[in-house]
Amino acid sequence: xxxxxxxxxxxxxxxxxxxxxxxxxxxxxxxxxxxxxxxxxxxxxxxxxxxxxxxxxxxxxxxxxxxxxxxxxxxxxxxxxxxxxxxxxxxxxxxxxxxxxxxxxxxxxxxxxxxxxxxxxxxx
Numbered sequence: 001x002x003x004x005x006x007x008x009x010x011x012x013x014x015x016x017x018x019x020x021x022x023x024x025x026x027x028x029x030x031x032x033x034x035x036x037x038x039x040x041x042x043x044x045x046x047x048x049x050x051x052x053x054x055x056x057x058x059x060x061x062x063x064x065x066x067x068x069x070x071x072x073x074x075x076x077x078x079x080x081x082x083x084x085x086x087x088x089x090x091x092x093x094x095x096x097x098x099x100x101x102x103x104x105x106x107x108x109x110x111x112x113x114x115x116x117x118x119x120x121x122x123x124x
Contacts, residue, residue, distance in 0.1 A: 005036070005038065006025070008035060008046075008049060008050070008053060011023055011024050011025040011033070011035070011046070012024065012074065014075075018068065018070070019068070019075060019077070019078065020068055020070050020072070020073040020075055020078060021050075021073060021074050021075040021078075022070070022072040022073060022074075023035075023046045023047075023072045023073075023074050025046065027072070028045065030071070031071045031072070032045045032046065032047065032071045032072070033045065033046030033047065033071075033072055033074060034046060035049050037049060045064075046072075046074050047064050047066065047071075047073065047074050047079055048064050049074075050074035050075070050076055050079065051064045051076060051079055051081075053076075054076035055076050055079075058081065059081075061083075061084075062081050062082070062083065063081070063082050063083065063084060063086065063087045064079050064080075064081060065079065065080050065081070065082050065086065065087055065090055066078060066079060067079070067080060069094055069096075
C-alpha cells in the first residue's frame with residue numbers, strides 16, 4: 001500500500017508576523033517546497049502549486065516569484081508571475097546573485113560556457 005496523500009493545506013504553517021505560509025512538507029535541493037501534483041503525477045515546487053490552486057493556471061515558461069524572498073512561502077499574496085529575466089533582476093536586486101571567488105561584478109563566464117541554456121524556461 002502506498003503513502004496516503006496529504007492535502008496541500010495540511011502542509012502549511014501560517015506565520016502571522018510575516019504573513020508567510022511556510023511549507024512544512026519536503027524541500028528540494030534548492031530549499032523550495034515540493035509537492036506531488038496528482039493531476040500530472042509529478043513532483044512540483046509548492047509555490048507553483050499554490051499559485052495554481054489560489055490564482056489559476058501558470059503560462060508555459062513563466063516563473064512564480066516571491067515578494068517575501070522566502071523560498072518556503074506559498075502564500076499566494078506573496079507570489080507574482082514573471083519571466084526568467086524578471087526572476088534574474090529580482091535575484092540581483094535582492095543581492096542573491098552567485099558570485100564565485102568574491103568577484104563583485106561578474107563571474108566572467110561566457111553564455112556558451114554555462115552549464116544551462118541561456119533563456120531556458122523556469123523549473124516546474
